[in-house]
Amino acid sequence: MGILVIADNDNESIKAPTLVTVAAALQIGDNVDVLVAGSGCGAAGEAAAKIGGVNKVLVADNDTYGHDLAENLAALVVELAAGYSHIMTSTTTSGKNFLPRVAALLDVGQISDITAVVSEDTFERPIYAGNAIATVQSSDSVKVITVRGTAFDPVPADGGSAAVENVGSVTDSGVSTWDREQIVERDRPELTAASVIISGGRGMQNGDNFTLLESVADKLGAAVGASRAAVDAGFVPNDMQVGQTGKIVAPELYVAVGISGAIQHLAGMKDSKVIVAINKDEDAPIFQVADYGLVADLFKAVPEMDGLL
Amino acid sequence: MKVLVAAKRVVDYNVNVRVLSDESGVDLNNVKMSVNPFDEIAIEEAVRLKEAGKAEEVIVVSVGSSACQEQIRTALALGADRGILVETEEDVQPLGIAKVLKAIMDKEQPEIVITGKQAIDGDNSQTGQMLAALGGYGQATFASEVELGDGTATVTREIDGGLETITVKLPAVITTDLRLNEPRYASLPNIMKAKKKPVDTYSPADLGVDVTPSITTLKVSPPAERQAGITVETVEELVDKLKNEAKVI
Numbered sequence: 001m002g003i004l005v006i007a008d009n010d011n012e013s014i015k016a017p018t019l020v021t022v023a024a025a026l027q028i029g030d031n032v033d034v035l036v037a038g039s040g041c042g043a044a045g046e047a048a049a050k051i052g053g054v055n056k057v058l059v060a061d062n063d064t065y066g067h068d069l070a071e072n073l074a075a076l077v078v079e080l081a082a083g084y085s086h087i088m089t090s091t092t093t094s095g096k097n098f099l100p101r102v103a104a105l106l107d108v109g110q111i112s113d114i115t116a117v118v119s120e121d122t123f124e125r126p127i128y129a130g131n132a133i134a135t136v137q138s139s140d141s142v143k144v145i146t147v148r149g150t151a152f153d154p155v156p157a158d159g160g161s162a163a164v165e166n167v168g169s170v171t172d173s174g175v176s177t178w179d180r181e182q183i184v185e186r187d188r189p190e191l192t193a194a195s196v197i198i199s200g201g202r203g204m205q206n207g208d209n210f211t212l213l214e215s216v217a218d219k220l221g222a223a224v225g226a227s228r229a230a231v232d233a234g235f236v237p238n239d240m241q242v243g244q245t246g247k248i249v250a251p252e253l254y255v256a257v258g259i260s261g262a263i264q265h266l267a268g269m270k271d272s273k274v275i276v277a278i279n280k281d282e283d284a285p286i287f288q289v290a291d292y293g294l295v296a297d298l299f300k301a302v303p304e305m306d307g308l309l
Numbered sequence: 310m311k312v313l314v315a316a317k318r319v320v321d322y323n324v325n326v327r328v329l330s331d332e333s334g335v336d337l338n339n340v341k342m343s344v345n346p347f348d349e350i351a352i353e354e355a356v357r358l359k360e361a362g363k364a365e366e367v368i369v370v371s372v373g374s375s376a377c378q379e380q381i382r383t384a385l386a387l388g389a390d391r392g393i394l395v396e397t398e399e400d401v402q403p404l405g406i407a408k409v410l411k412a413i414m415d416k417e418q419p420e421i422v423i424t425g426k427q428a429i430d431g432d433n434s435q436t437g438q439m440l441a442a443l444g445g446y447g448q449a450t451f452a453s454e455v456e457l458g459d460g461t462a463t464v465t466r467e468i469d470g471g472l473e474t475i476t477v478k479l480p481a482v483i484t485t486d487l488r489l490n491e492p493r494y495a496s497l498p499n500i501m502k503a504k505k506k507p508v509d510t511y512s513p514a515d516l517g518v519d520v521t522p523s524i525t526t527l528k529v530s531p532p533a534e535r536q537a538g539i540t541v542e543t544v545e546e547l548v549d550k551l552k553n554e555a556k557v558i
Contacts, residue, residue: 100438175447181473253557291538
């Protein structure tokens with residue numbers, strides 16, 4: 001029995017979380033196939049074939065799969081599911097959208113957002129915003145799993161030479177259609193792929209002040225994030241949110257500026273290697289997880305930091 | 310049309326949960342319980358559809374112990390018309406809840422089901438998607454805007470890189486993200502009125518649903534503690550430490 005990993009891809013390339021999911025899959029078993037579904041996704045299929053440790057790449061190339069509509073993608077995965085003991089994908093917005101649908105169609109549970117593999121049927125996953133770690137065992141015939149993008153060391157993107165096979169009859173559910181998207185084009189790295197992140201909270205006071213962070217970010221090659229409080233207050237868009245209900249990140253360096261450190265925010269960043277907190281309130285809980293804390297007015301400290309870099 | 314809202318009773322988001330010393334779970338004794346915050350957004354959205362004249366009736370469902378009555382009453386005070394409690398002492402998992410909700414859908418024939426994108430206890434983010442799968446319905450998860458058309462819903466969704474808009478045929482399942490709306494507070498008169506609104510109670514067996522879980526929790530442990538570091542006095546010192554001590558810039 002093999003393991004099927006559904007790749008997160010943009011038709012041209014394979015997204016970084018997939019390398020982490022393949023790493024988790026290889027801890028379960030060594031027979032790992034990768035499914036690349038998309039529209040004009042040949043290049044992504046070739047990229048998947050180079051991923052280290054992959055046995056076979058299945059490519060489903062059709063307009064139907066162009067926008068990751070859950071109904072169509074789930075039908076494809078269910079069609080391919082026979083013969084696999086584990087079906088896995090990354091905990092991205094796409095993975096979270098379609099994989100529970102696959103699980104329900106197979107009449108099995110899903111184990112969401114695993115952070116460790118204990119055995120082929122037992123996994124660790126965070127609950128209560130990471131305030132507890134549950135060890136769970138599945139008795140289902142097929143284990144359907146999403147993998148946290150920061151929890152395993154990624155396999156190399158190069159070096160493999162898996163066979164590529166075209167698969168899948170085309171199923172359009174007819175119950176949903178894709179209309180349009182507004183993808184924010186940023187010159188900076190994506191939050192989930194950045195090695196340095198600088199995030200702002202309610203202390204930023206407004207959205208315009210985020211330019212202070214952007215200037216520092218550009219010097220560090222960093223991504224800019226935000227706390228839920230900053231998103232709630234309308235300072236910045238939701239796709240910048242780091243936390244329990246936003247993105248989970250674990251960069252080399254995380255700089256929290258004007259963020260008090262609610263448990264929901266800590267849930268999204270406390271696995272960062274080095275944490276810096278800049279806050280004028282010395283009692284802010286963020287200082288309890290920070291490696292380096294600076295009690296200061298951010299409107300003085302951040303420009304000063306900018307000048308020193 | 311009818312709108313069905315699924316609401317879960319969870320530990321209040323302000324509570325700092327503690328793991329029990331025997332690692333059997335988290336301490337739920339004398340802990341404040343609330344409606345899952347994303348489900349509150351779902352209730353608000355449904356009530357707004359009714360206030361806008363687009364929905365005739367809002368039904369709220371909760372699956373769990375008899376204590377879930379409290380969360381149903383909260384939803385009724387916020388404007389839902391009637392409640393359904395599917396009472397069970399079993400630790401029901403998302404697939405089981407989705408099967409219960411499917412049975413309720415078959416009974417009530419709502420055109421829209423709205424629920425939270427995830428519950429803040431289990432952090433699973435599965436139930437809405439599973440319900441849509443079981444019924445063969447379209448799903449619009451992580452919604453930040455919902456526009457009803459003729460037999461359709463056009464929904465803007467929060468995705469990793471920004472937003473996307475999809476159209477689903479009704480009946481459909483919508484799960485709510487943070488920015489969909491800002492839930493109201495219940496007024497005292499509405500809390501009083503909510504006490505008189507009807508709540509039906511079923512067991513999963515009444516609905517012909519087996520909710521036995523397939524995933525067993527072996528233990529629940531506290532996360533690895535992160536040690537607090539040092540306080541630096543100046544920005545200069547901070548930058549120096551990052552360059553020469555932590556070597557991350």
